[in-house]
Amino acid sequence: MKHAFILVLLLCVGLAGCDVQIGEDPICPGPDCPVDQGDCPVPLLLPVDLPEALRCQNYAGGSCMHASLISVFRWQGLHEMADWWRANYSGPESVLGLAQKAKRFPWLKYAYTSSGDADFLEWCSRTRRGAAIHYYPNHAVTFCGYEGSDAILLDNNRTGRLIRIDKSQFLREWRGYGGYALTVVYSPTPPRPWVPQH
Amino acid sequence: MNRHNVLLAVLVSAVALLGLFAWHSQQIQQTPIADANVYAMDQDLSLEERIIHLPEDGHDYHVSVFVHDDWEKRPDERRLVAWWDADPRLSQVRSQVHFHVYPKSDPIYEERFAQYIQVLPAVVIQDPEGSVWHKESGAAVSRSANELGDRVARIFRRPCPCPQPSPEPVPDPTPTPPVPIPDINIDVGPNVPPQPEFPWLIAVIVVVVCFGGTLLLTLKQEIDSA
Numbered sequence: 001m002k003h004a005f006i007l008v009l010l011l012c013v014g015l016a017g018c019d020v021q022i023g024e025d026p027i028c029p030g031p032d033c034p035v036d037q038g039d040c041p042v043p044l045l046l047p048v049d050l051p052e053a054l055r056c057q058n059y060a061g062g063s064c065m066h067a068s069l070i071s072v073f074r075w076q077g078l079h080e081m082a083d084w085w086r087a088n089y090s091g092p093e094s095v096l097g098l099a100q101k102a103k104r105f106p107w108l109k110y111a112y113t114s115s116g117d118a119d120f121l122e123w124c125s126r127t128r129r130g131a132a133i134h135y136y137p138n139h140a141v142t143f144c145g146y147e148g149s150d151a152i153l154l155d156n157n158r159t160g161r162l163i164r165i166d167k168s169q170f171l172r173e174w175r176g177y178g179g180y181a182l183t184v185v186y187s188p189t190p191p192r193p194w195v196p197q198h
Numbered sequence: 199m200n201r202h203n204v205l206l207a208v209l210v211s212a213v214a215l216l217g218l219f220a221w222h223s224q225q226i227q228q229t230p231i232a233d234a235n236v237y238a239m240d241q242d243l244s245l246e247e248r249i250i251h252l253p254e255d256g257h258d259y260h261v262s263v264f265v266h267d268d269w270e271k272r273p274d275e276r277r278l279v280a281w282w283d284a285d286p287r288l289s290q291v292r293s294q295v296h297f298h299v300y301p302k303s304d305p306i307y308e309e310r311f312a313q314y315i316q317v318l319p320a321v322v323i324q325d326p327e328g329s330v331w332h333k334e335s336g337a338a339v340s341r342s343a344n345e346l347g348d349r350v351a352r353i354f355r356r357p358c359p360c361p362q363p364s365p366e367p368v369p370d371p372t373p374t375p376p377v378p379i380p381d382i383n384i385d386v387g388p389n390v391p392p393q394p395e396f397p398w399l400i401a402v403i404v405v406v407v408c409f410g411g412t413l414l415l416t417l418k419q420e421i422d423s424a
Contacts, residue, residue, distance in 0.1 A: 053305070191327060193322065193330045
């Protein structure tokens with residue numbers, strides 16, 4: 001009888017506690033490797049490989065969606081826009097709210113989906129642009145693209161490391177959180193430079 | 199096996215199933231907050247459907263021009279930047295690559311390139327994987343748009359030594375062949391976020407495991423005590 005109750009307890013705890021799988025940081029050769037090494041072991045790093053110093057942390061007590069977009073701005077070279085956005089917008093926000101704000105800038109090229117369109121995220125990854133997305137309960141993160149069978153996320157509450165989640169699980173959960181994503185359409189930062197032995 | 203054992207197994211399975219239901223309803227309850235926001239926002243946004251052409255430029259090269267912060271006051275650097283607009287060959291290349299101008303104080307330069315490109319001005323051409331195919335800096339920078347155009351043209355004509363993936367050699371300064379741009383339907387209309395479906399398969403497995411496990415445990419206890 002005692003074992004049965006323990007079994008029930010473990011099952012309940014296990015079922016209630018499962019959220020997302022947070023794995024190890026993606027394997028990459030590190031910031032010092034690709035420069036002038038002659039034979040970079042990993043030619044292509046993450047689609048969005050924003051230097052840690054430029055990753056926007058959550059601010060003003062809860063501006064995760066804004067922070068997620070600011071990292072996307074910085075990755076695509078819009079530093080002035082990132083600073084302006086950081087100074088003028090804060091607080092809870094949705095992707096549609098971002099789109100509404102972005103609409104106020106006629107020159108700003110942006111694109112978003114509100115229908116859980118996985119092709120949009122594929123494009124964000126394939127073209128290395130990343131996106132601000134709803135993910136986790138009442139939270140938003142920066143989608144850094146796919147690497148192999150994993151999705152890579154940058155959480156503005158813990159910018160020191162990236163989060164790796166199985167792609168199918170990520171897509172299922174992303175749609176569960178509404179399937180929203182927004183990005184801007186500018187040139188992404190060049191990959192880390194390295195010189196092959198021609 | 200007596201009736202009590204079976205009842206206990208049924209009880210354990212029911213509790214596990216209830217736990218699963220509770221977890222699932224918790225998942226569903228997380229989305230209505232977003233739903234409410236969506237509905238409110240949609241009322242303000244235009245309901246027209248928009249088709250946006252998204253550039254399929256993930257395999258484009260990167261051309262980066264690194265200059266001093268006061269590059270507009272330096273005639274040589276101002277010319278170097280202007281050539282990419284004014285010279286027909288260079289502007290054609292520019293329109294088909296990711297083109298960047300990085301002043302020295304740009305955070306991306308400081309964080310990513312400063313250790314590699316220390317003498318300014320500089321022009322660096324990278325393929326989509328980051329491999330540097332061309333770098334000229336300082337006194338070695340091209341002195342005319344024509345000279346730079348020739349150098350750039352040679353870069354994109356050079357046969358590729360890389361294994362995979364590799365840039366394709368092309369007969370003209372075009373760095374990558376034009377790729378058809380697919381349409382992606384980005385709707386701005388009302389939206390109903392998909393709800394997570396109840397995991398019936400997991401529910402069946404949980405019930406079977408709980409029922410069987412409890413029965414086995416209680417039977418084992420009976421045998422042990424006997």
